[in-house]
Amino acid sequence: MYPGNHRRTPQEVELKSHMYCKPGLWRGHSPNLIVIRWWQHQTYIGKDHKAAIQQWRSEGRAAVWLHVPILQSRFIAPAAALGFCFHHAEADSSTLTLWLGQGPSRLPGYATHQVGVAGAVFDESTRKILVVQDRNKLKNMWKFPGGLSEPGEDIGDTAVREVFEETGIRSEFRSLLSIRQQHSHPGAFGKSDMYIICRLKPRSFTIELCPHECLRCEWMDLTELAKAANATPVTSRAARLLLYGHREGFEKIDLTMDQLPAVYTGLFYKLYHRELPDSYKMMTGVD
Amino acid sequence: MYPGNHRRTPQEVELKSHMYCKPGLWRGHSPNLIVIRWWQHQTYIGKDHKAAIQQWRSEGRAAVWLHVPILQSRFIAPAAALGFCFHHAEADSSTLTLWLGQGPSRLPGYATHQVGVAGAVFDESTRKILVVQDRNKLKNMWKFPGGLSEPGEDIGDTAVREVFEETGIRSEFRSLLSIRQQHSHPGAFGKSDMYIICRLKPRSFTIELCPHECLRCEWMDLTELAKAANATPVTSRAARLLLYGHREGFEKIDLTMDQLPAVYTGLFYKLYHRELPDSYKMMTGVD
Numbered sequence: 067m068y069p070g071n072h073r074r075t076p077q078e079v080e081l082k083s084h085m086y087c088k089p090g091l092w093r094g095h096s097p098n099l100i101v102i103r104w105w106q107h108q109t110y111i112g113k114d115h116k117a118a119i120q121q122w123r124s125e126g127r128a129a130v131w132l133h134v135p136i137l138q139s140r141f142i143a144p145a146a147a148l149g150f151c152f153h154h155a156e157a158d159s160s161t162l163t164l165w166l167g168q169g170p171s172r173l174p175g176y177a178t179h180q181v182g183v184a185g186a187v188f189d190e191s192t193r194k195i196l197v198v199q200d201r202n203k204l205k206n207m208w209k210f211p212g213g214l215s216e217p218g219e220d221i222g223d224t225a226v227r228e229v230f231e232e233t234g235i236r237s238e239f240r241s242l243l244s245i246r247q248q249h250s251h252p253g254a255f256g257k258s259d260m261y262i263i264c265r266l267k268p269r270s271f272t273i274e275l276c277p278h279e280c281l282r283c284e285w286m287d288l289t290e291l292a293k294a295a296n297a298t299p300v301t302s303r304a305a306r307l308l309l310y311g312h313r314e315g316f317e318k319i320d321l322t323m324d325q326l327p328a329v330y331t332g333l334f335y336k337l338y339h340r341e342l343p344d345s346y347k348m349m350t351g352v353d
Numbered sequence: 354m355y356p357g358n359h360r361r362t363p364q365e366v367e368l369k370s371h372m373y374c375k376p377g378l379w380r381g382h383s384p385n386l387i388v389i390r391w392w393q394h395q396t397y398i399g400k401d402h403k404a405a406i407q408q409w410r411s412e413g414r415a416a417v418w419l420h421v422p423i424l425q426s427r428f429i430a431p432a433a434a435l436g437f438c439f440h441h442a443e444a445d446s447s448t449l450t451l452w453l454g455q456g457p458s459r460l461p462g463y464a465t466h467q468v469g470v471a472g473a474v475f476d477e478s479t480r481k482i483l484v485v486q487d488r489n490k491l492k493n494m495w496k497f498p499g500g501l502s503e504p505g506e507d508i509g510d511t512a513v514r515e516v517f518e519e520t521g522i523r524s525e526f527r528s529l530l531s532i533r534q535q536h537s538h539p540g541a542f543g544k545s546d547m548y549i550i551c552r553l554k555p556r557s558f559t560i561e562l563c564p565h566e567c568l569r570c571e572w573m574d575l576t577e578l579a580k581a582a583n584a585t586p587v588t589s590r591a592a593r594l595l596l597y598g599h600r601e602g603f604e605k606i607d608l609t610m611d612q613l614p615a616v617y618t619g620l621f622y623k624l625y626h627r628e629l630p631d632s633y634k635m636m637t638g639v640d
Binding site for chain 1: 423424425426427429430433434438439440441442443444445446447448461462463464465466467468501502503504505507508529530531532533534535536537538539540541542544545547579580585586587590591593594596597605606608613615616618620622623624625626627629630633634636
């Protein structure tokens with residue numbers, strides 16, 4: 067079950083909390099939620115709140131959300147003394163929660179994954195693939211150029227951007243090839259990492275290496291990469307997938323992309339899966 | 354480029370910052386980084402820090418990381434007045450940063466995605482698939498049971514857990530079918546959402562509906578679901594994929610999973626892609 071169904075979302079909360087809130091005063095139409103938005107001139111945290119929280123708990127309320135602008139952070143420690151903890155914080159505000167319900171908190175957590183994307187830029191006509199060696203950690207290991215998605219950036223756009231930033235090569239998205247999930251990731255502040263390799267088609271061929279990031283960069287024969295001992299395991303695997311796709315058709319290895327409208331938000335999302343034959347897309351003749 | 358390469362990671366920072374730190378005193382062996390760990394009895398934020406920051410900037414240092422335990426949050430607002438902002442916060446601590454370098458910050462961001470997983474539990478022998486209708490938002494729309502991954506939980510484990518929690522059906526992971534990326538997600542505190550559908554094999558068949566989450570749950574004929582008007586678009590798409598796979602072989606639609614050791618951390622990760630023929634796995638006879 068996603069938050070926003072039986073769990074409450076912070077969006078709901080924030081929409082309902084644009085009025086000043088004194089404990090117990092504002093109820094909204096979510097009877098299990100209390101929202102406090104902390105204003106500079108409201109300094110009553112402490113004993114009054116302890117009583118209020120006891121009352122809310124006795125009323126069977128589920129949770130309290132507390133939004134604190136960074137310049138009002140002096141209210142955080144007293145709230146923590148009452149049992150609040152950080153839910154998340156970013157830029158100039160923090161959000162704290164206090165779970166009032168039975169058992170462990172059922173409030174939805176915050177983002178759990180960073181997303182990294184690498185671009186496997188493969189030139190079908192020459193069977194060459196673009197590979198780099200990092201300046202630092204993975205020294206002497208061949209890998210595909212790539213890096214972290216910026217907030218709100220689509221997977222394919224990250225791949226194209228990172229390839230360009232590291233190698234100067236322009237390319238375009240073709241498909242998604244593989245997904246790796248790794249937890250407690252050292253480069254993700256202990257969070258999880260989703261690392262996605264995309265197949266890209268080159269639009270330019272002259273390498274302009276970024277000296278801050280890469281030691282080496284070259285167009286390497288795909289078979290050579292698939293057999294190379296000094297390639298990262300994920301790179302070797304993707305090279306073998308590409309070799310298979312190059313010989314027997316990329317439809318064997320690709321997850322293709324469709325853009326679809328989201329039902330409720332009016333936004334679009336991108337969906338990746340194995341290409342469906344037309345008869346299944348239309349659902350004609352498949353009874 | 355991933356953080357941990359030319360970008361600095363907070364792990365590096367924290368390892369190097371276990372000593373008390375007065376401005377300008379501790380340098381470690383990362384000459385571009387200053388780390389301050391805030392202790393209760395260190396109350397000197399203010400004018401001294403303003404001067405220190407000016408000096409660090411003139412020395413060409415890149416950034417300052419500031420770790421603040423929740424009970425010491427009174428130090429956050431003065432830090433913000435000096436230009437610090439939240440990088441992230443969770444549970445009982447927050448981390449702030451101040452970028453000192455040229456141009457916009459090049460420090461790595463925090464986690465950007467939540468991961469939701471749905472389980473498409475398909476019984477090949479009867480061609481029935483397990484579907485639910487939500488109690489709230491997606492009322493009257495058929496979909497697969499699913500929900501958010503817990504921190505550190507593998508994709509397939511989320512699918513199996515959520516299916517069991519919502520429907521009482523036990524199942525096991527078979528493959529990954531599709532990935533959807535959606536930004537500014539209402540249920541993700543404005544962050545991005547990665548929604549993954551897994552193919553699961555049922556291990557039990559008696560539905561025990563969770564009444565808090567679901568209105569309806571049934572084993573539905575797969576063709577019926579693929580044609581249903583009242584299924585979410587992603588559910589319809591996955592149903593058609595499954596129909597294709599059921600008729601022509603699941604290897605046509607599956608991303609299968611391998612577990613591999615991570616080079617540096619000693620941990621394992623899971624990698625999903627199209628199944629490779631054995632000759633490509635071994636790289637024999639593929640020259």
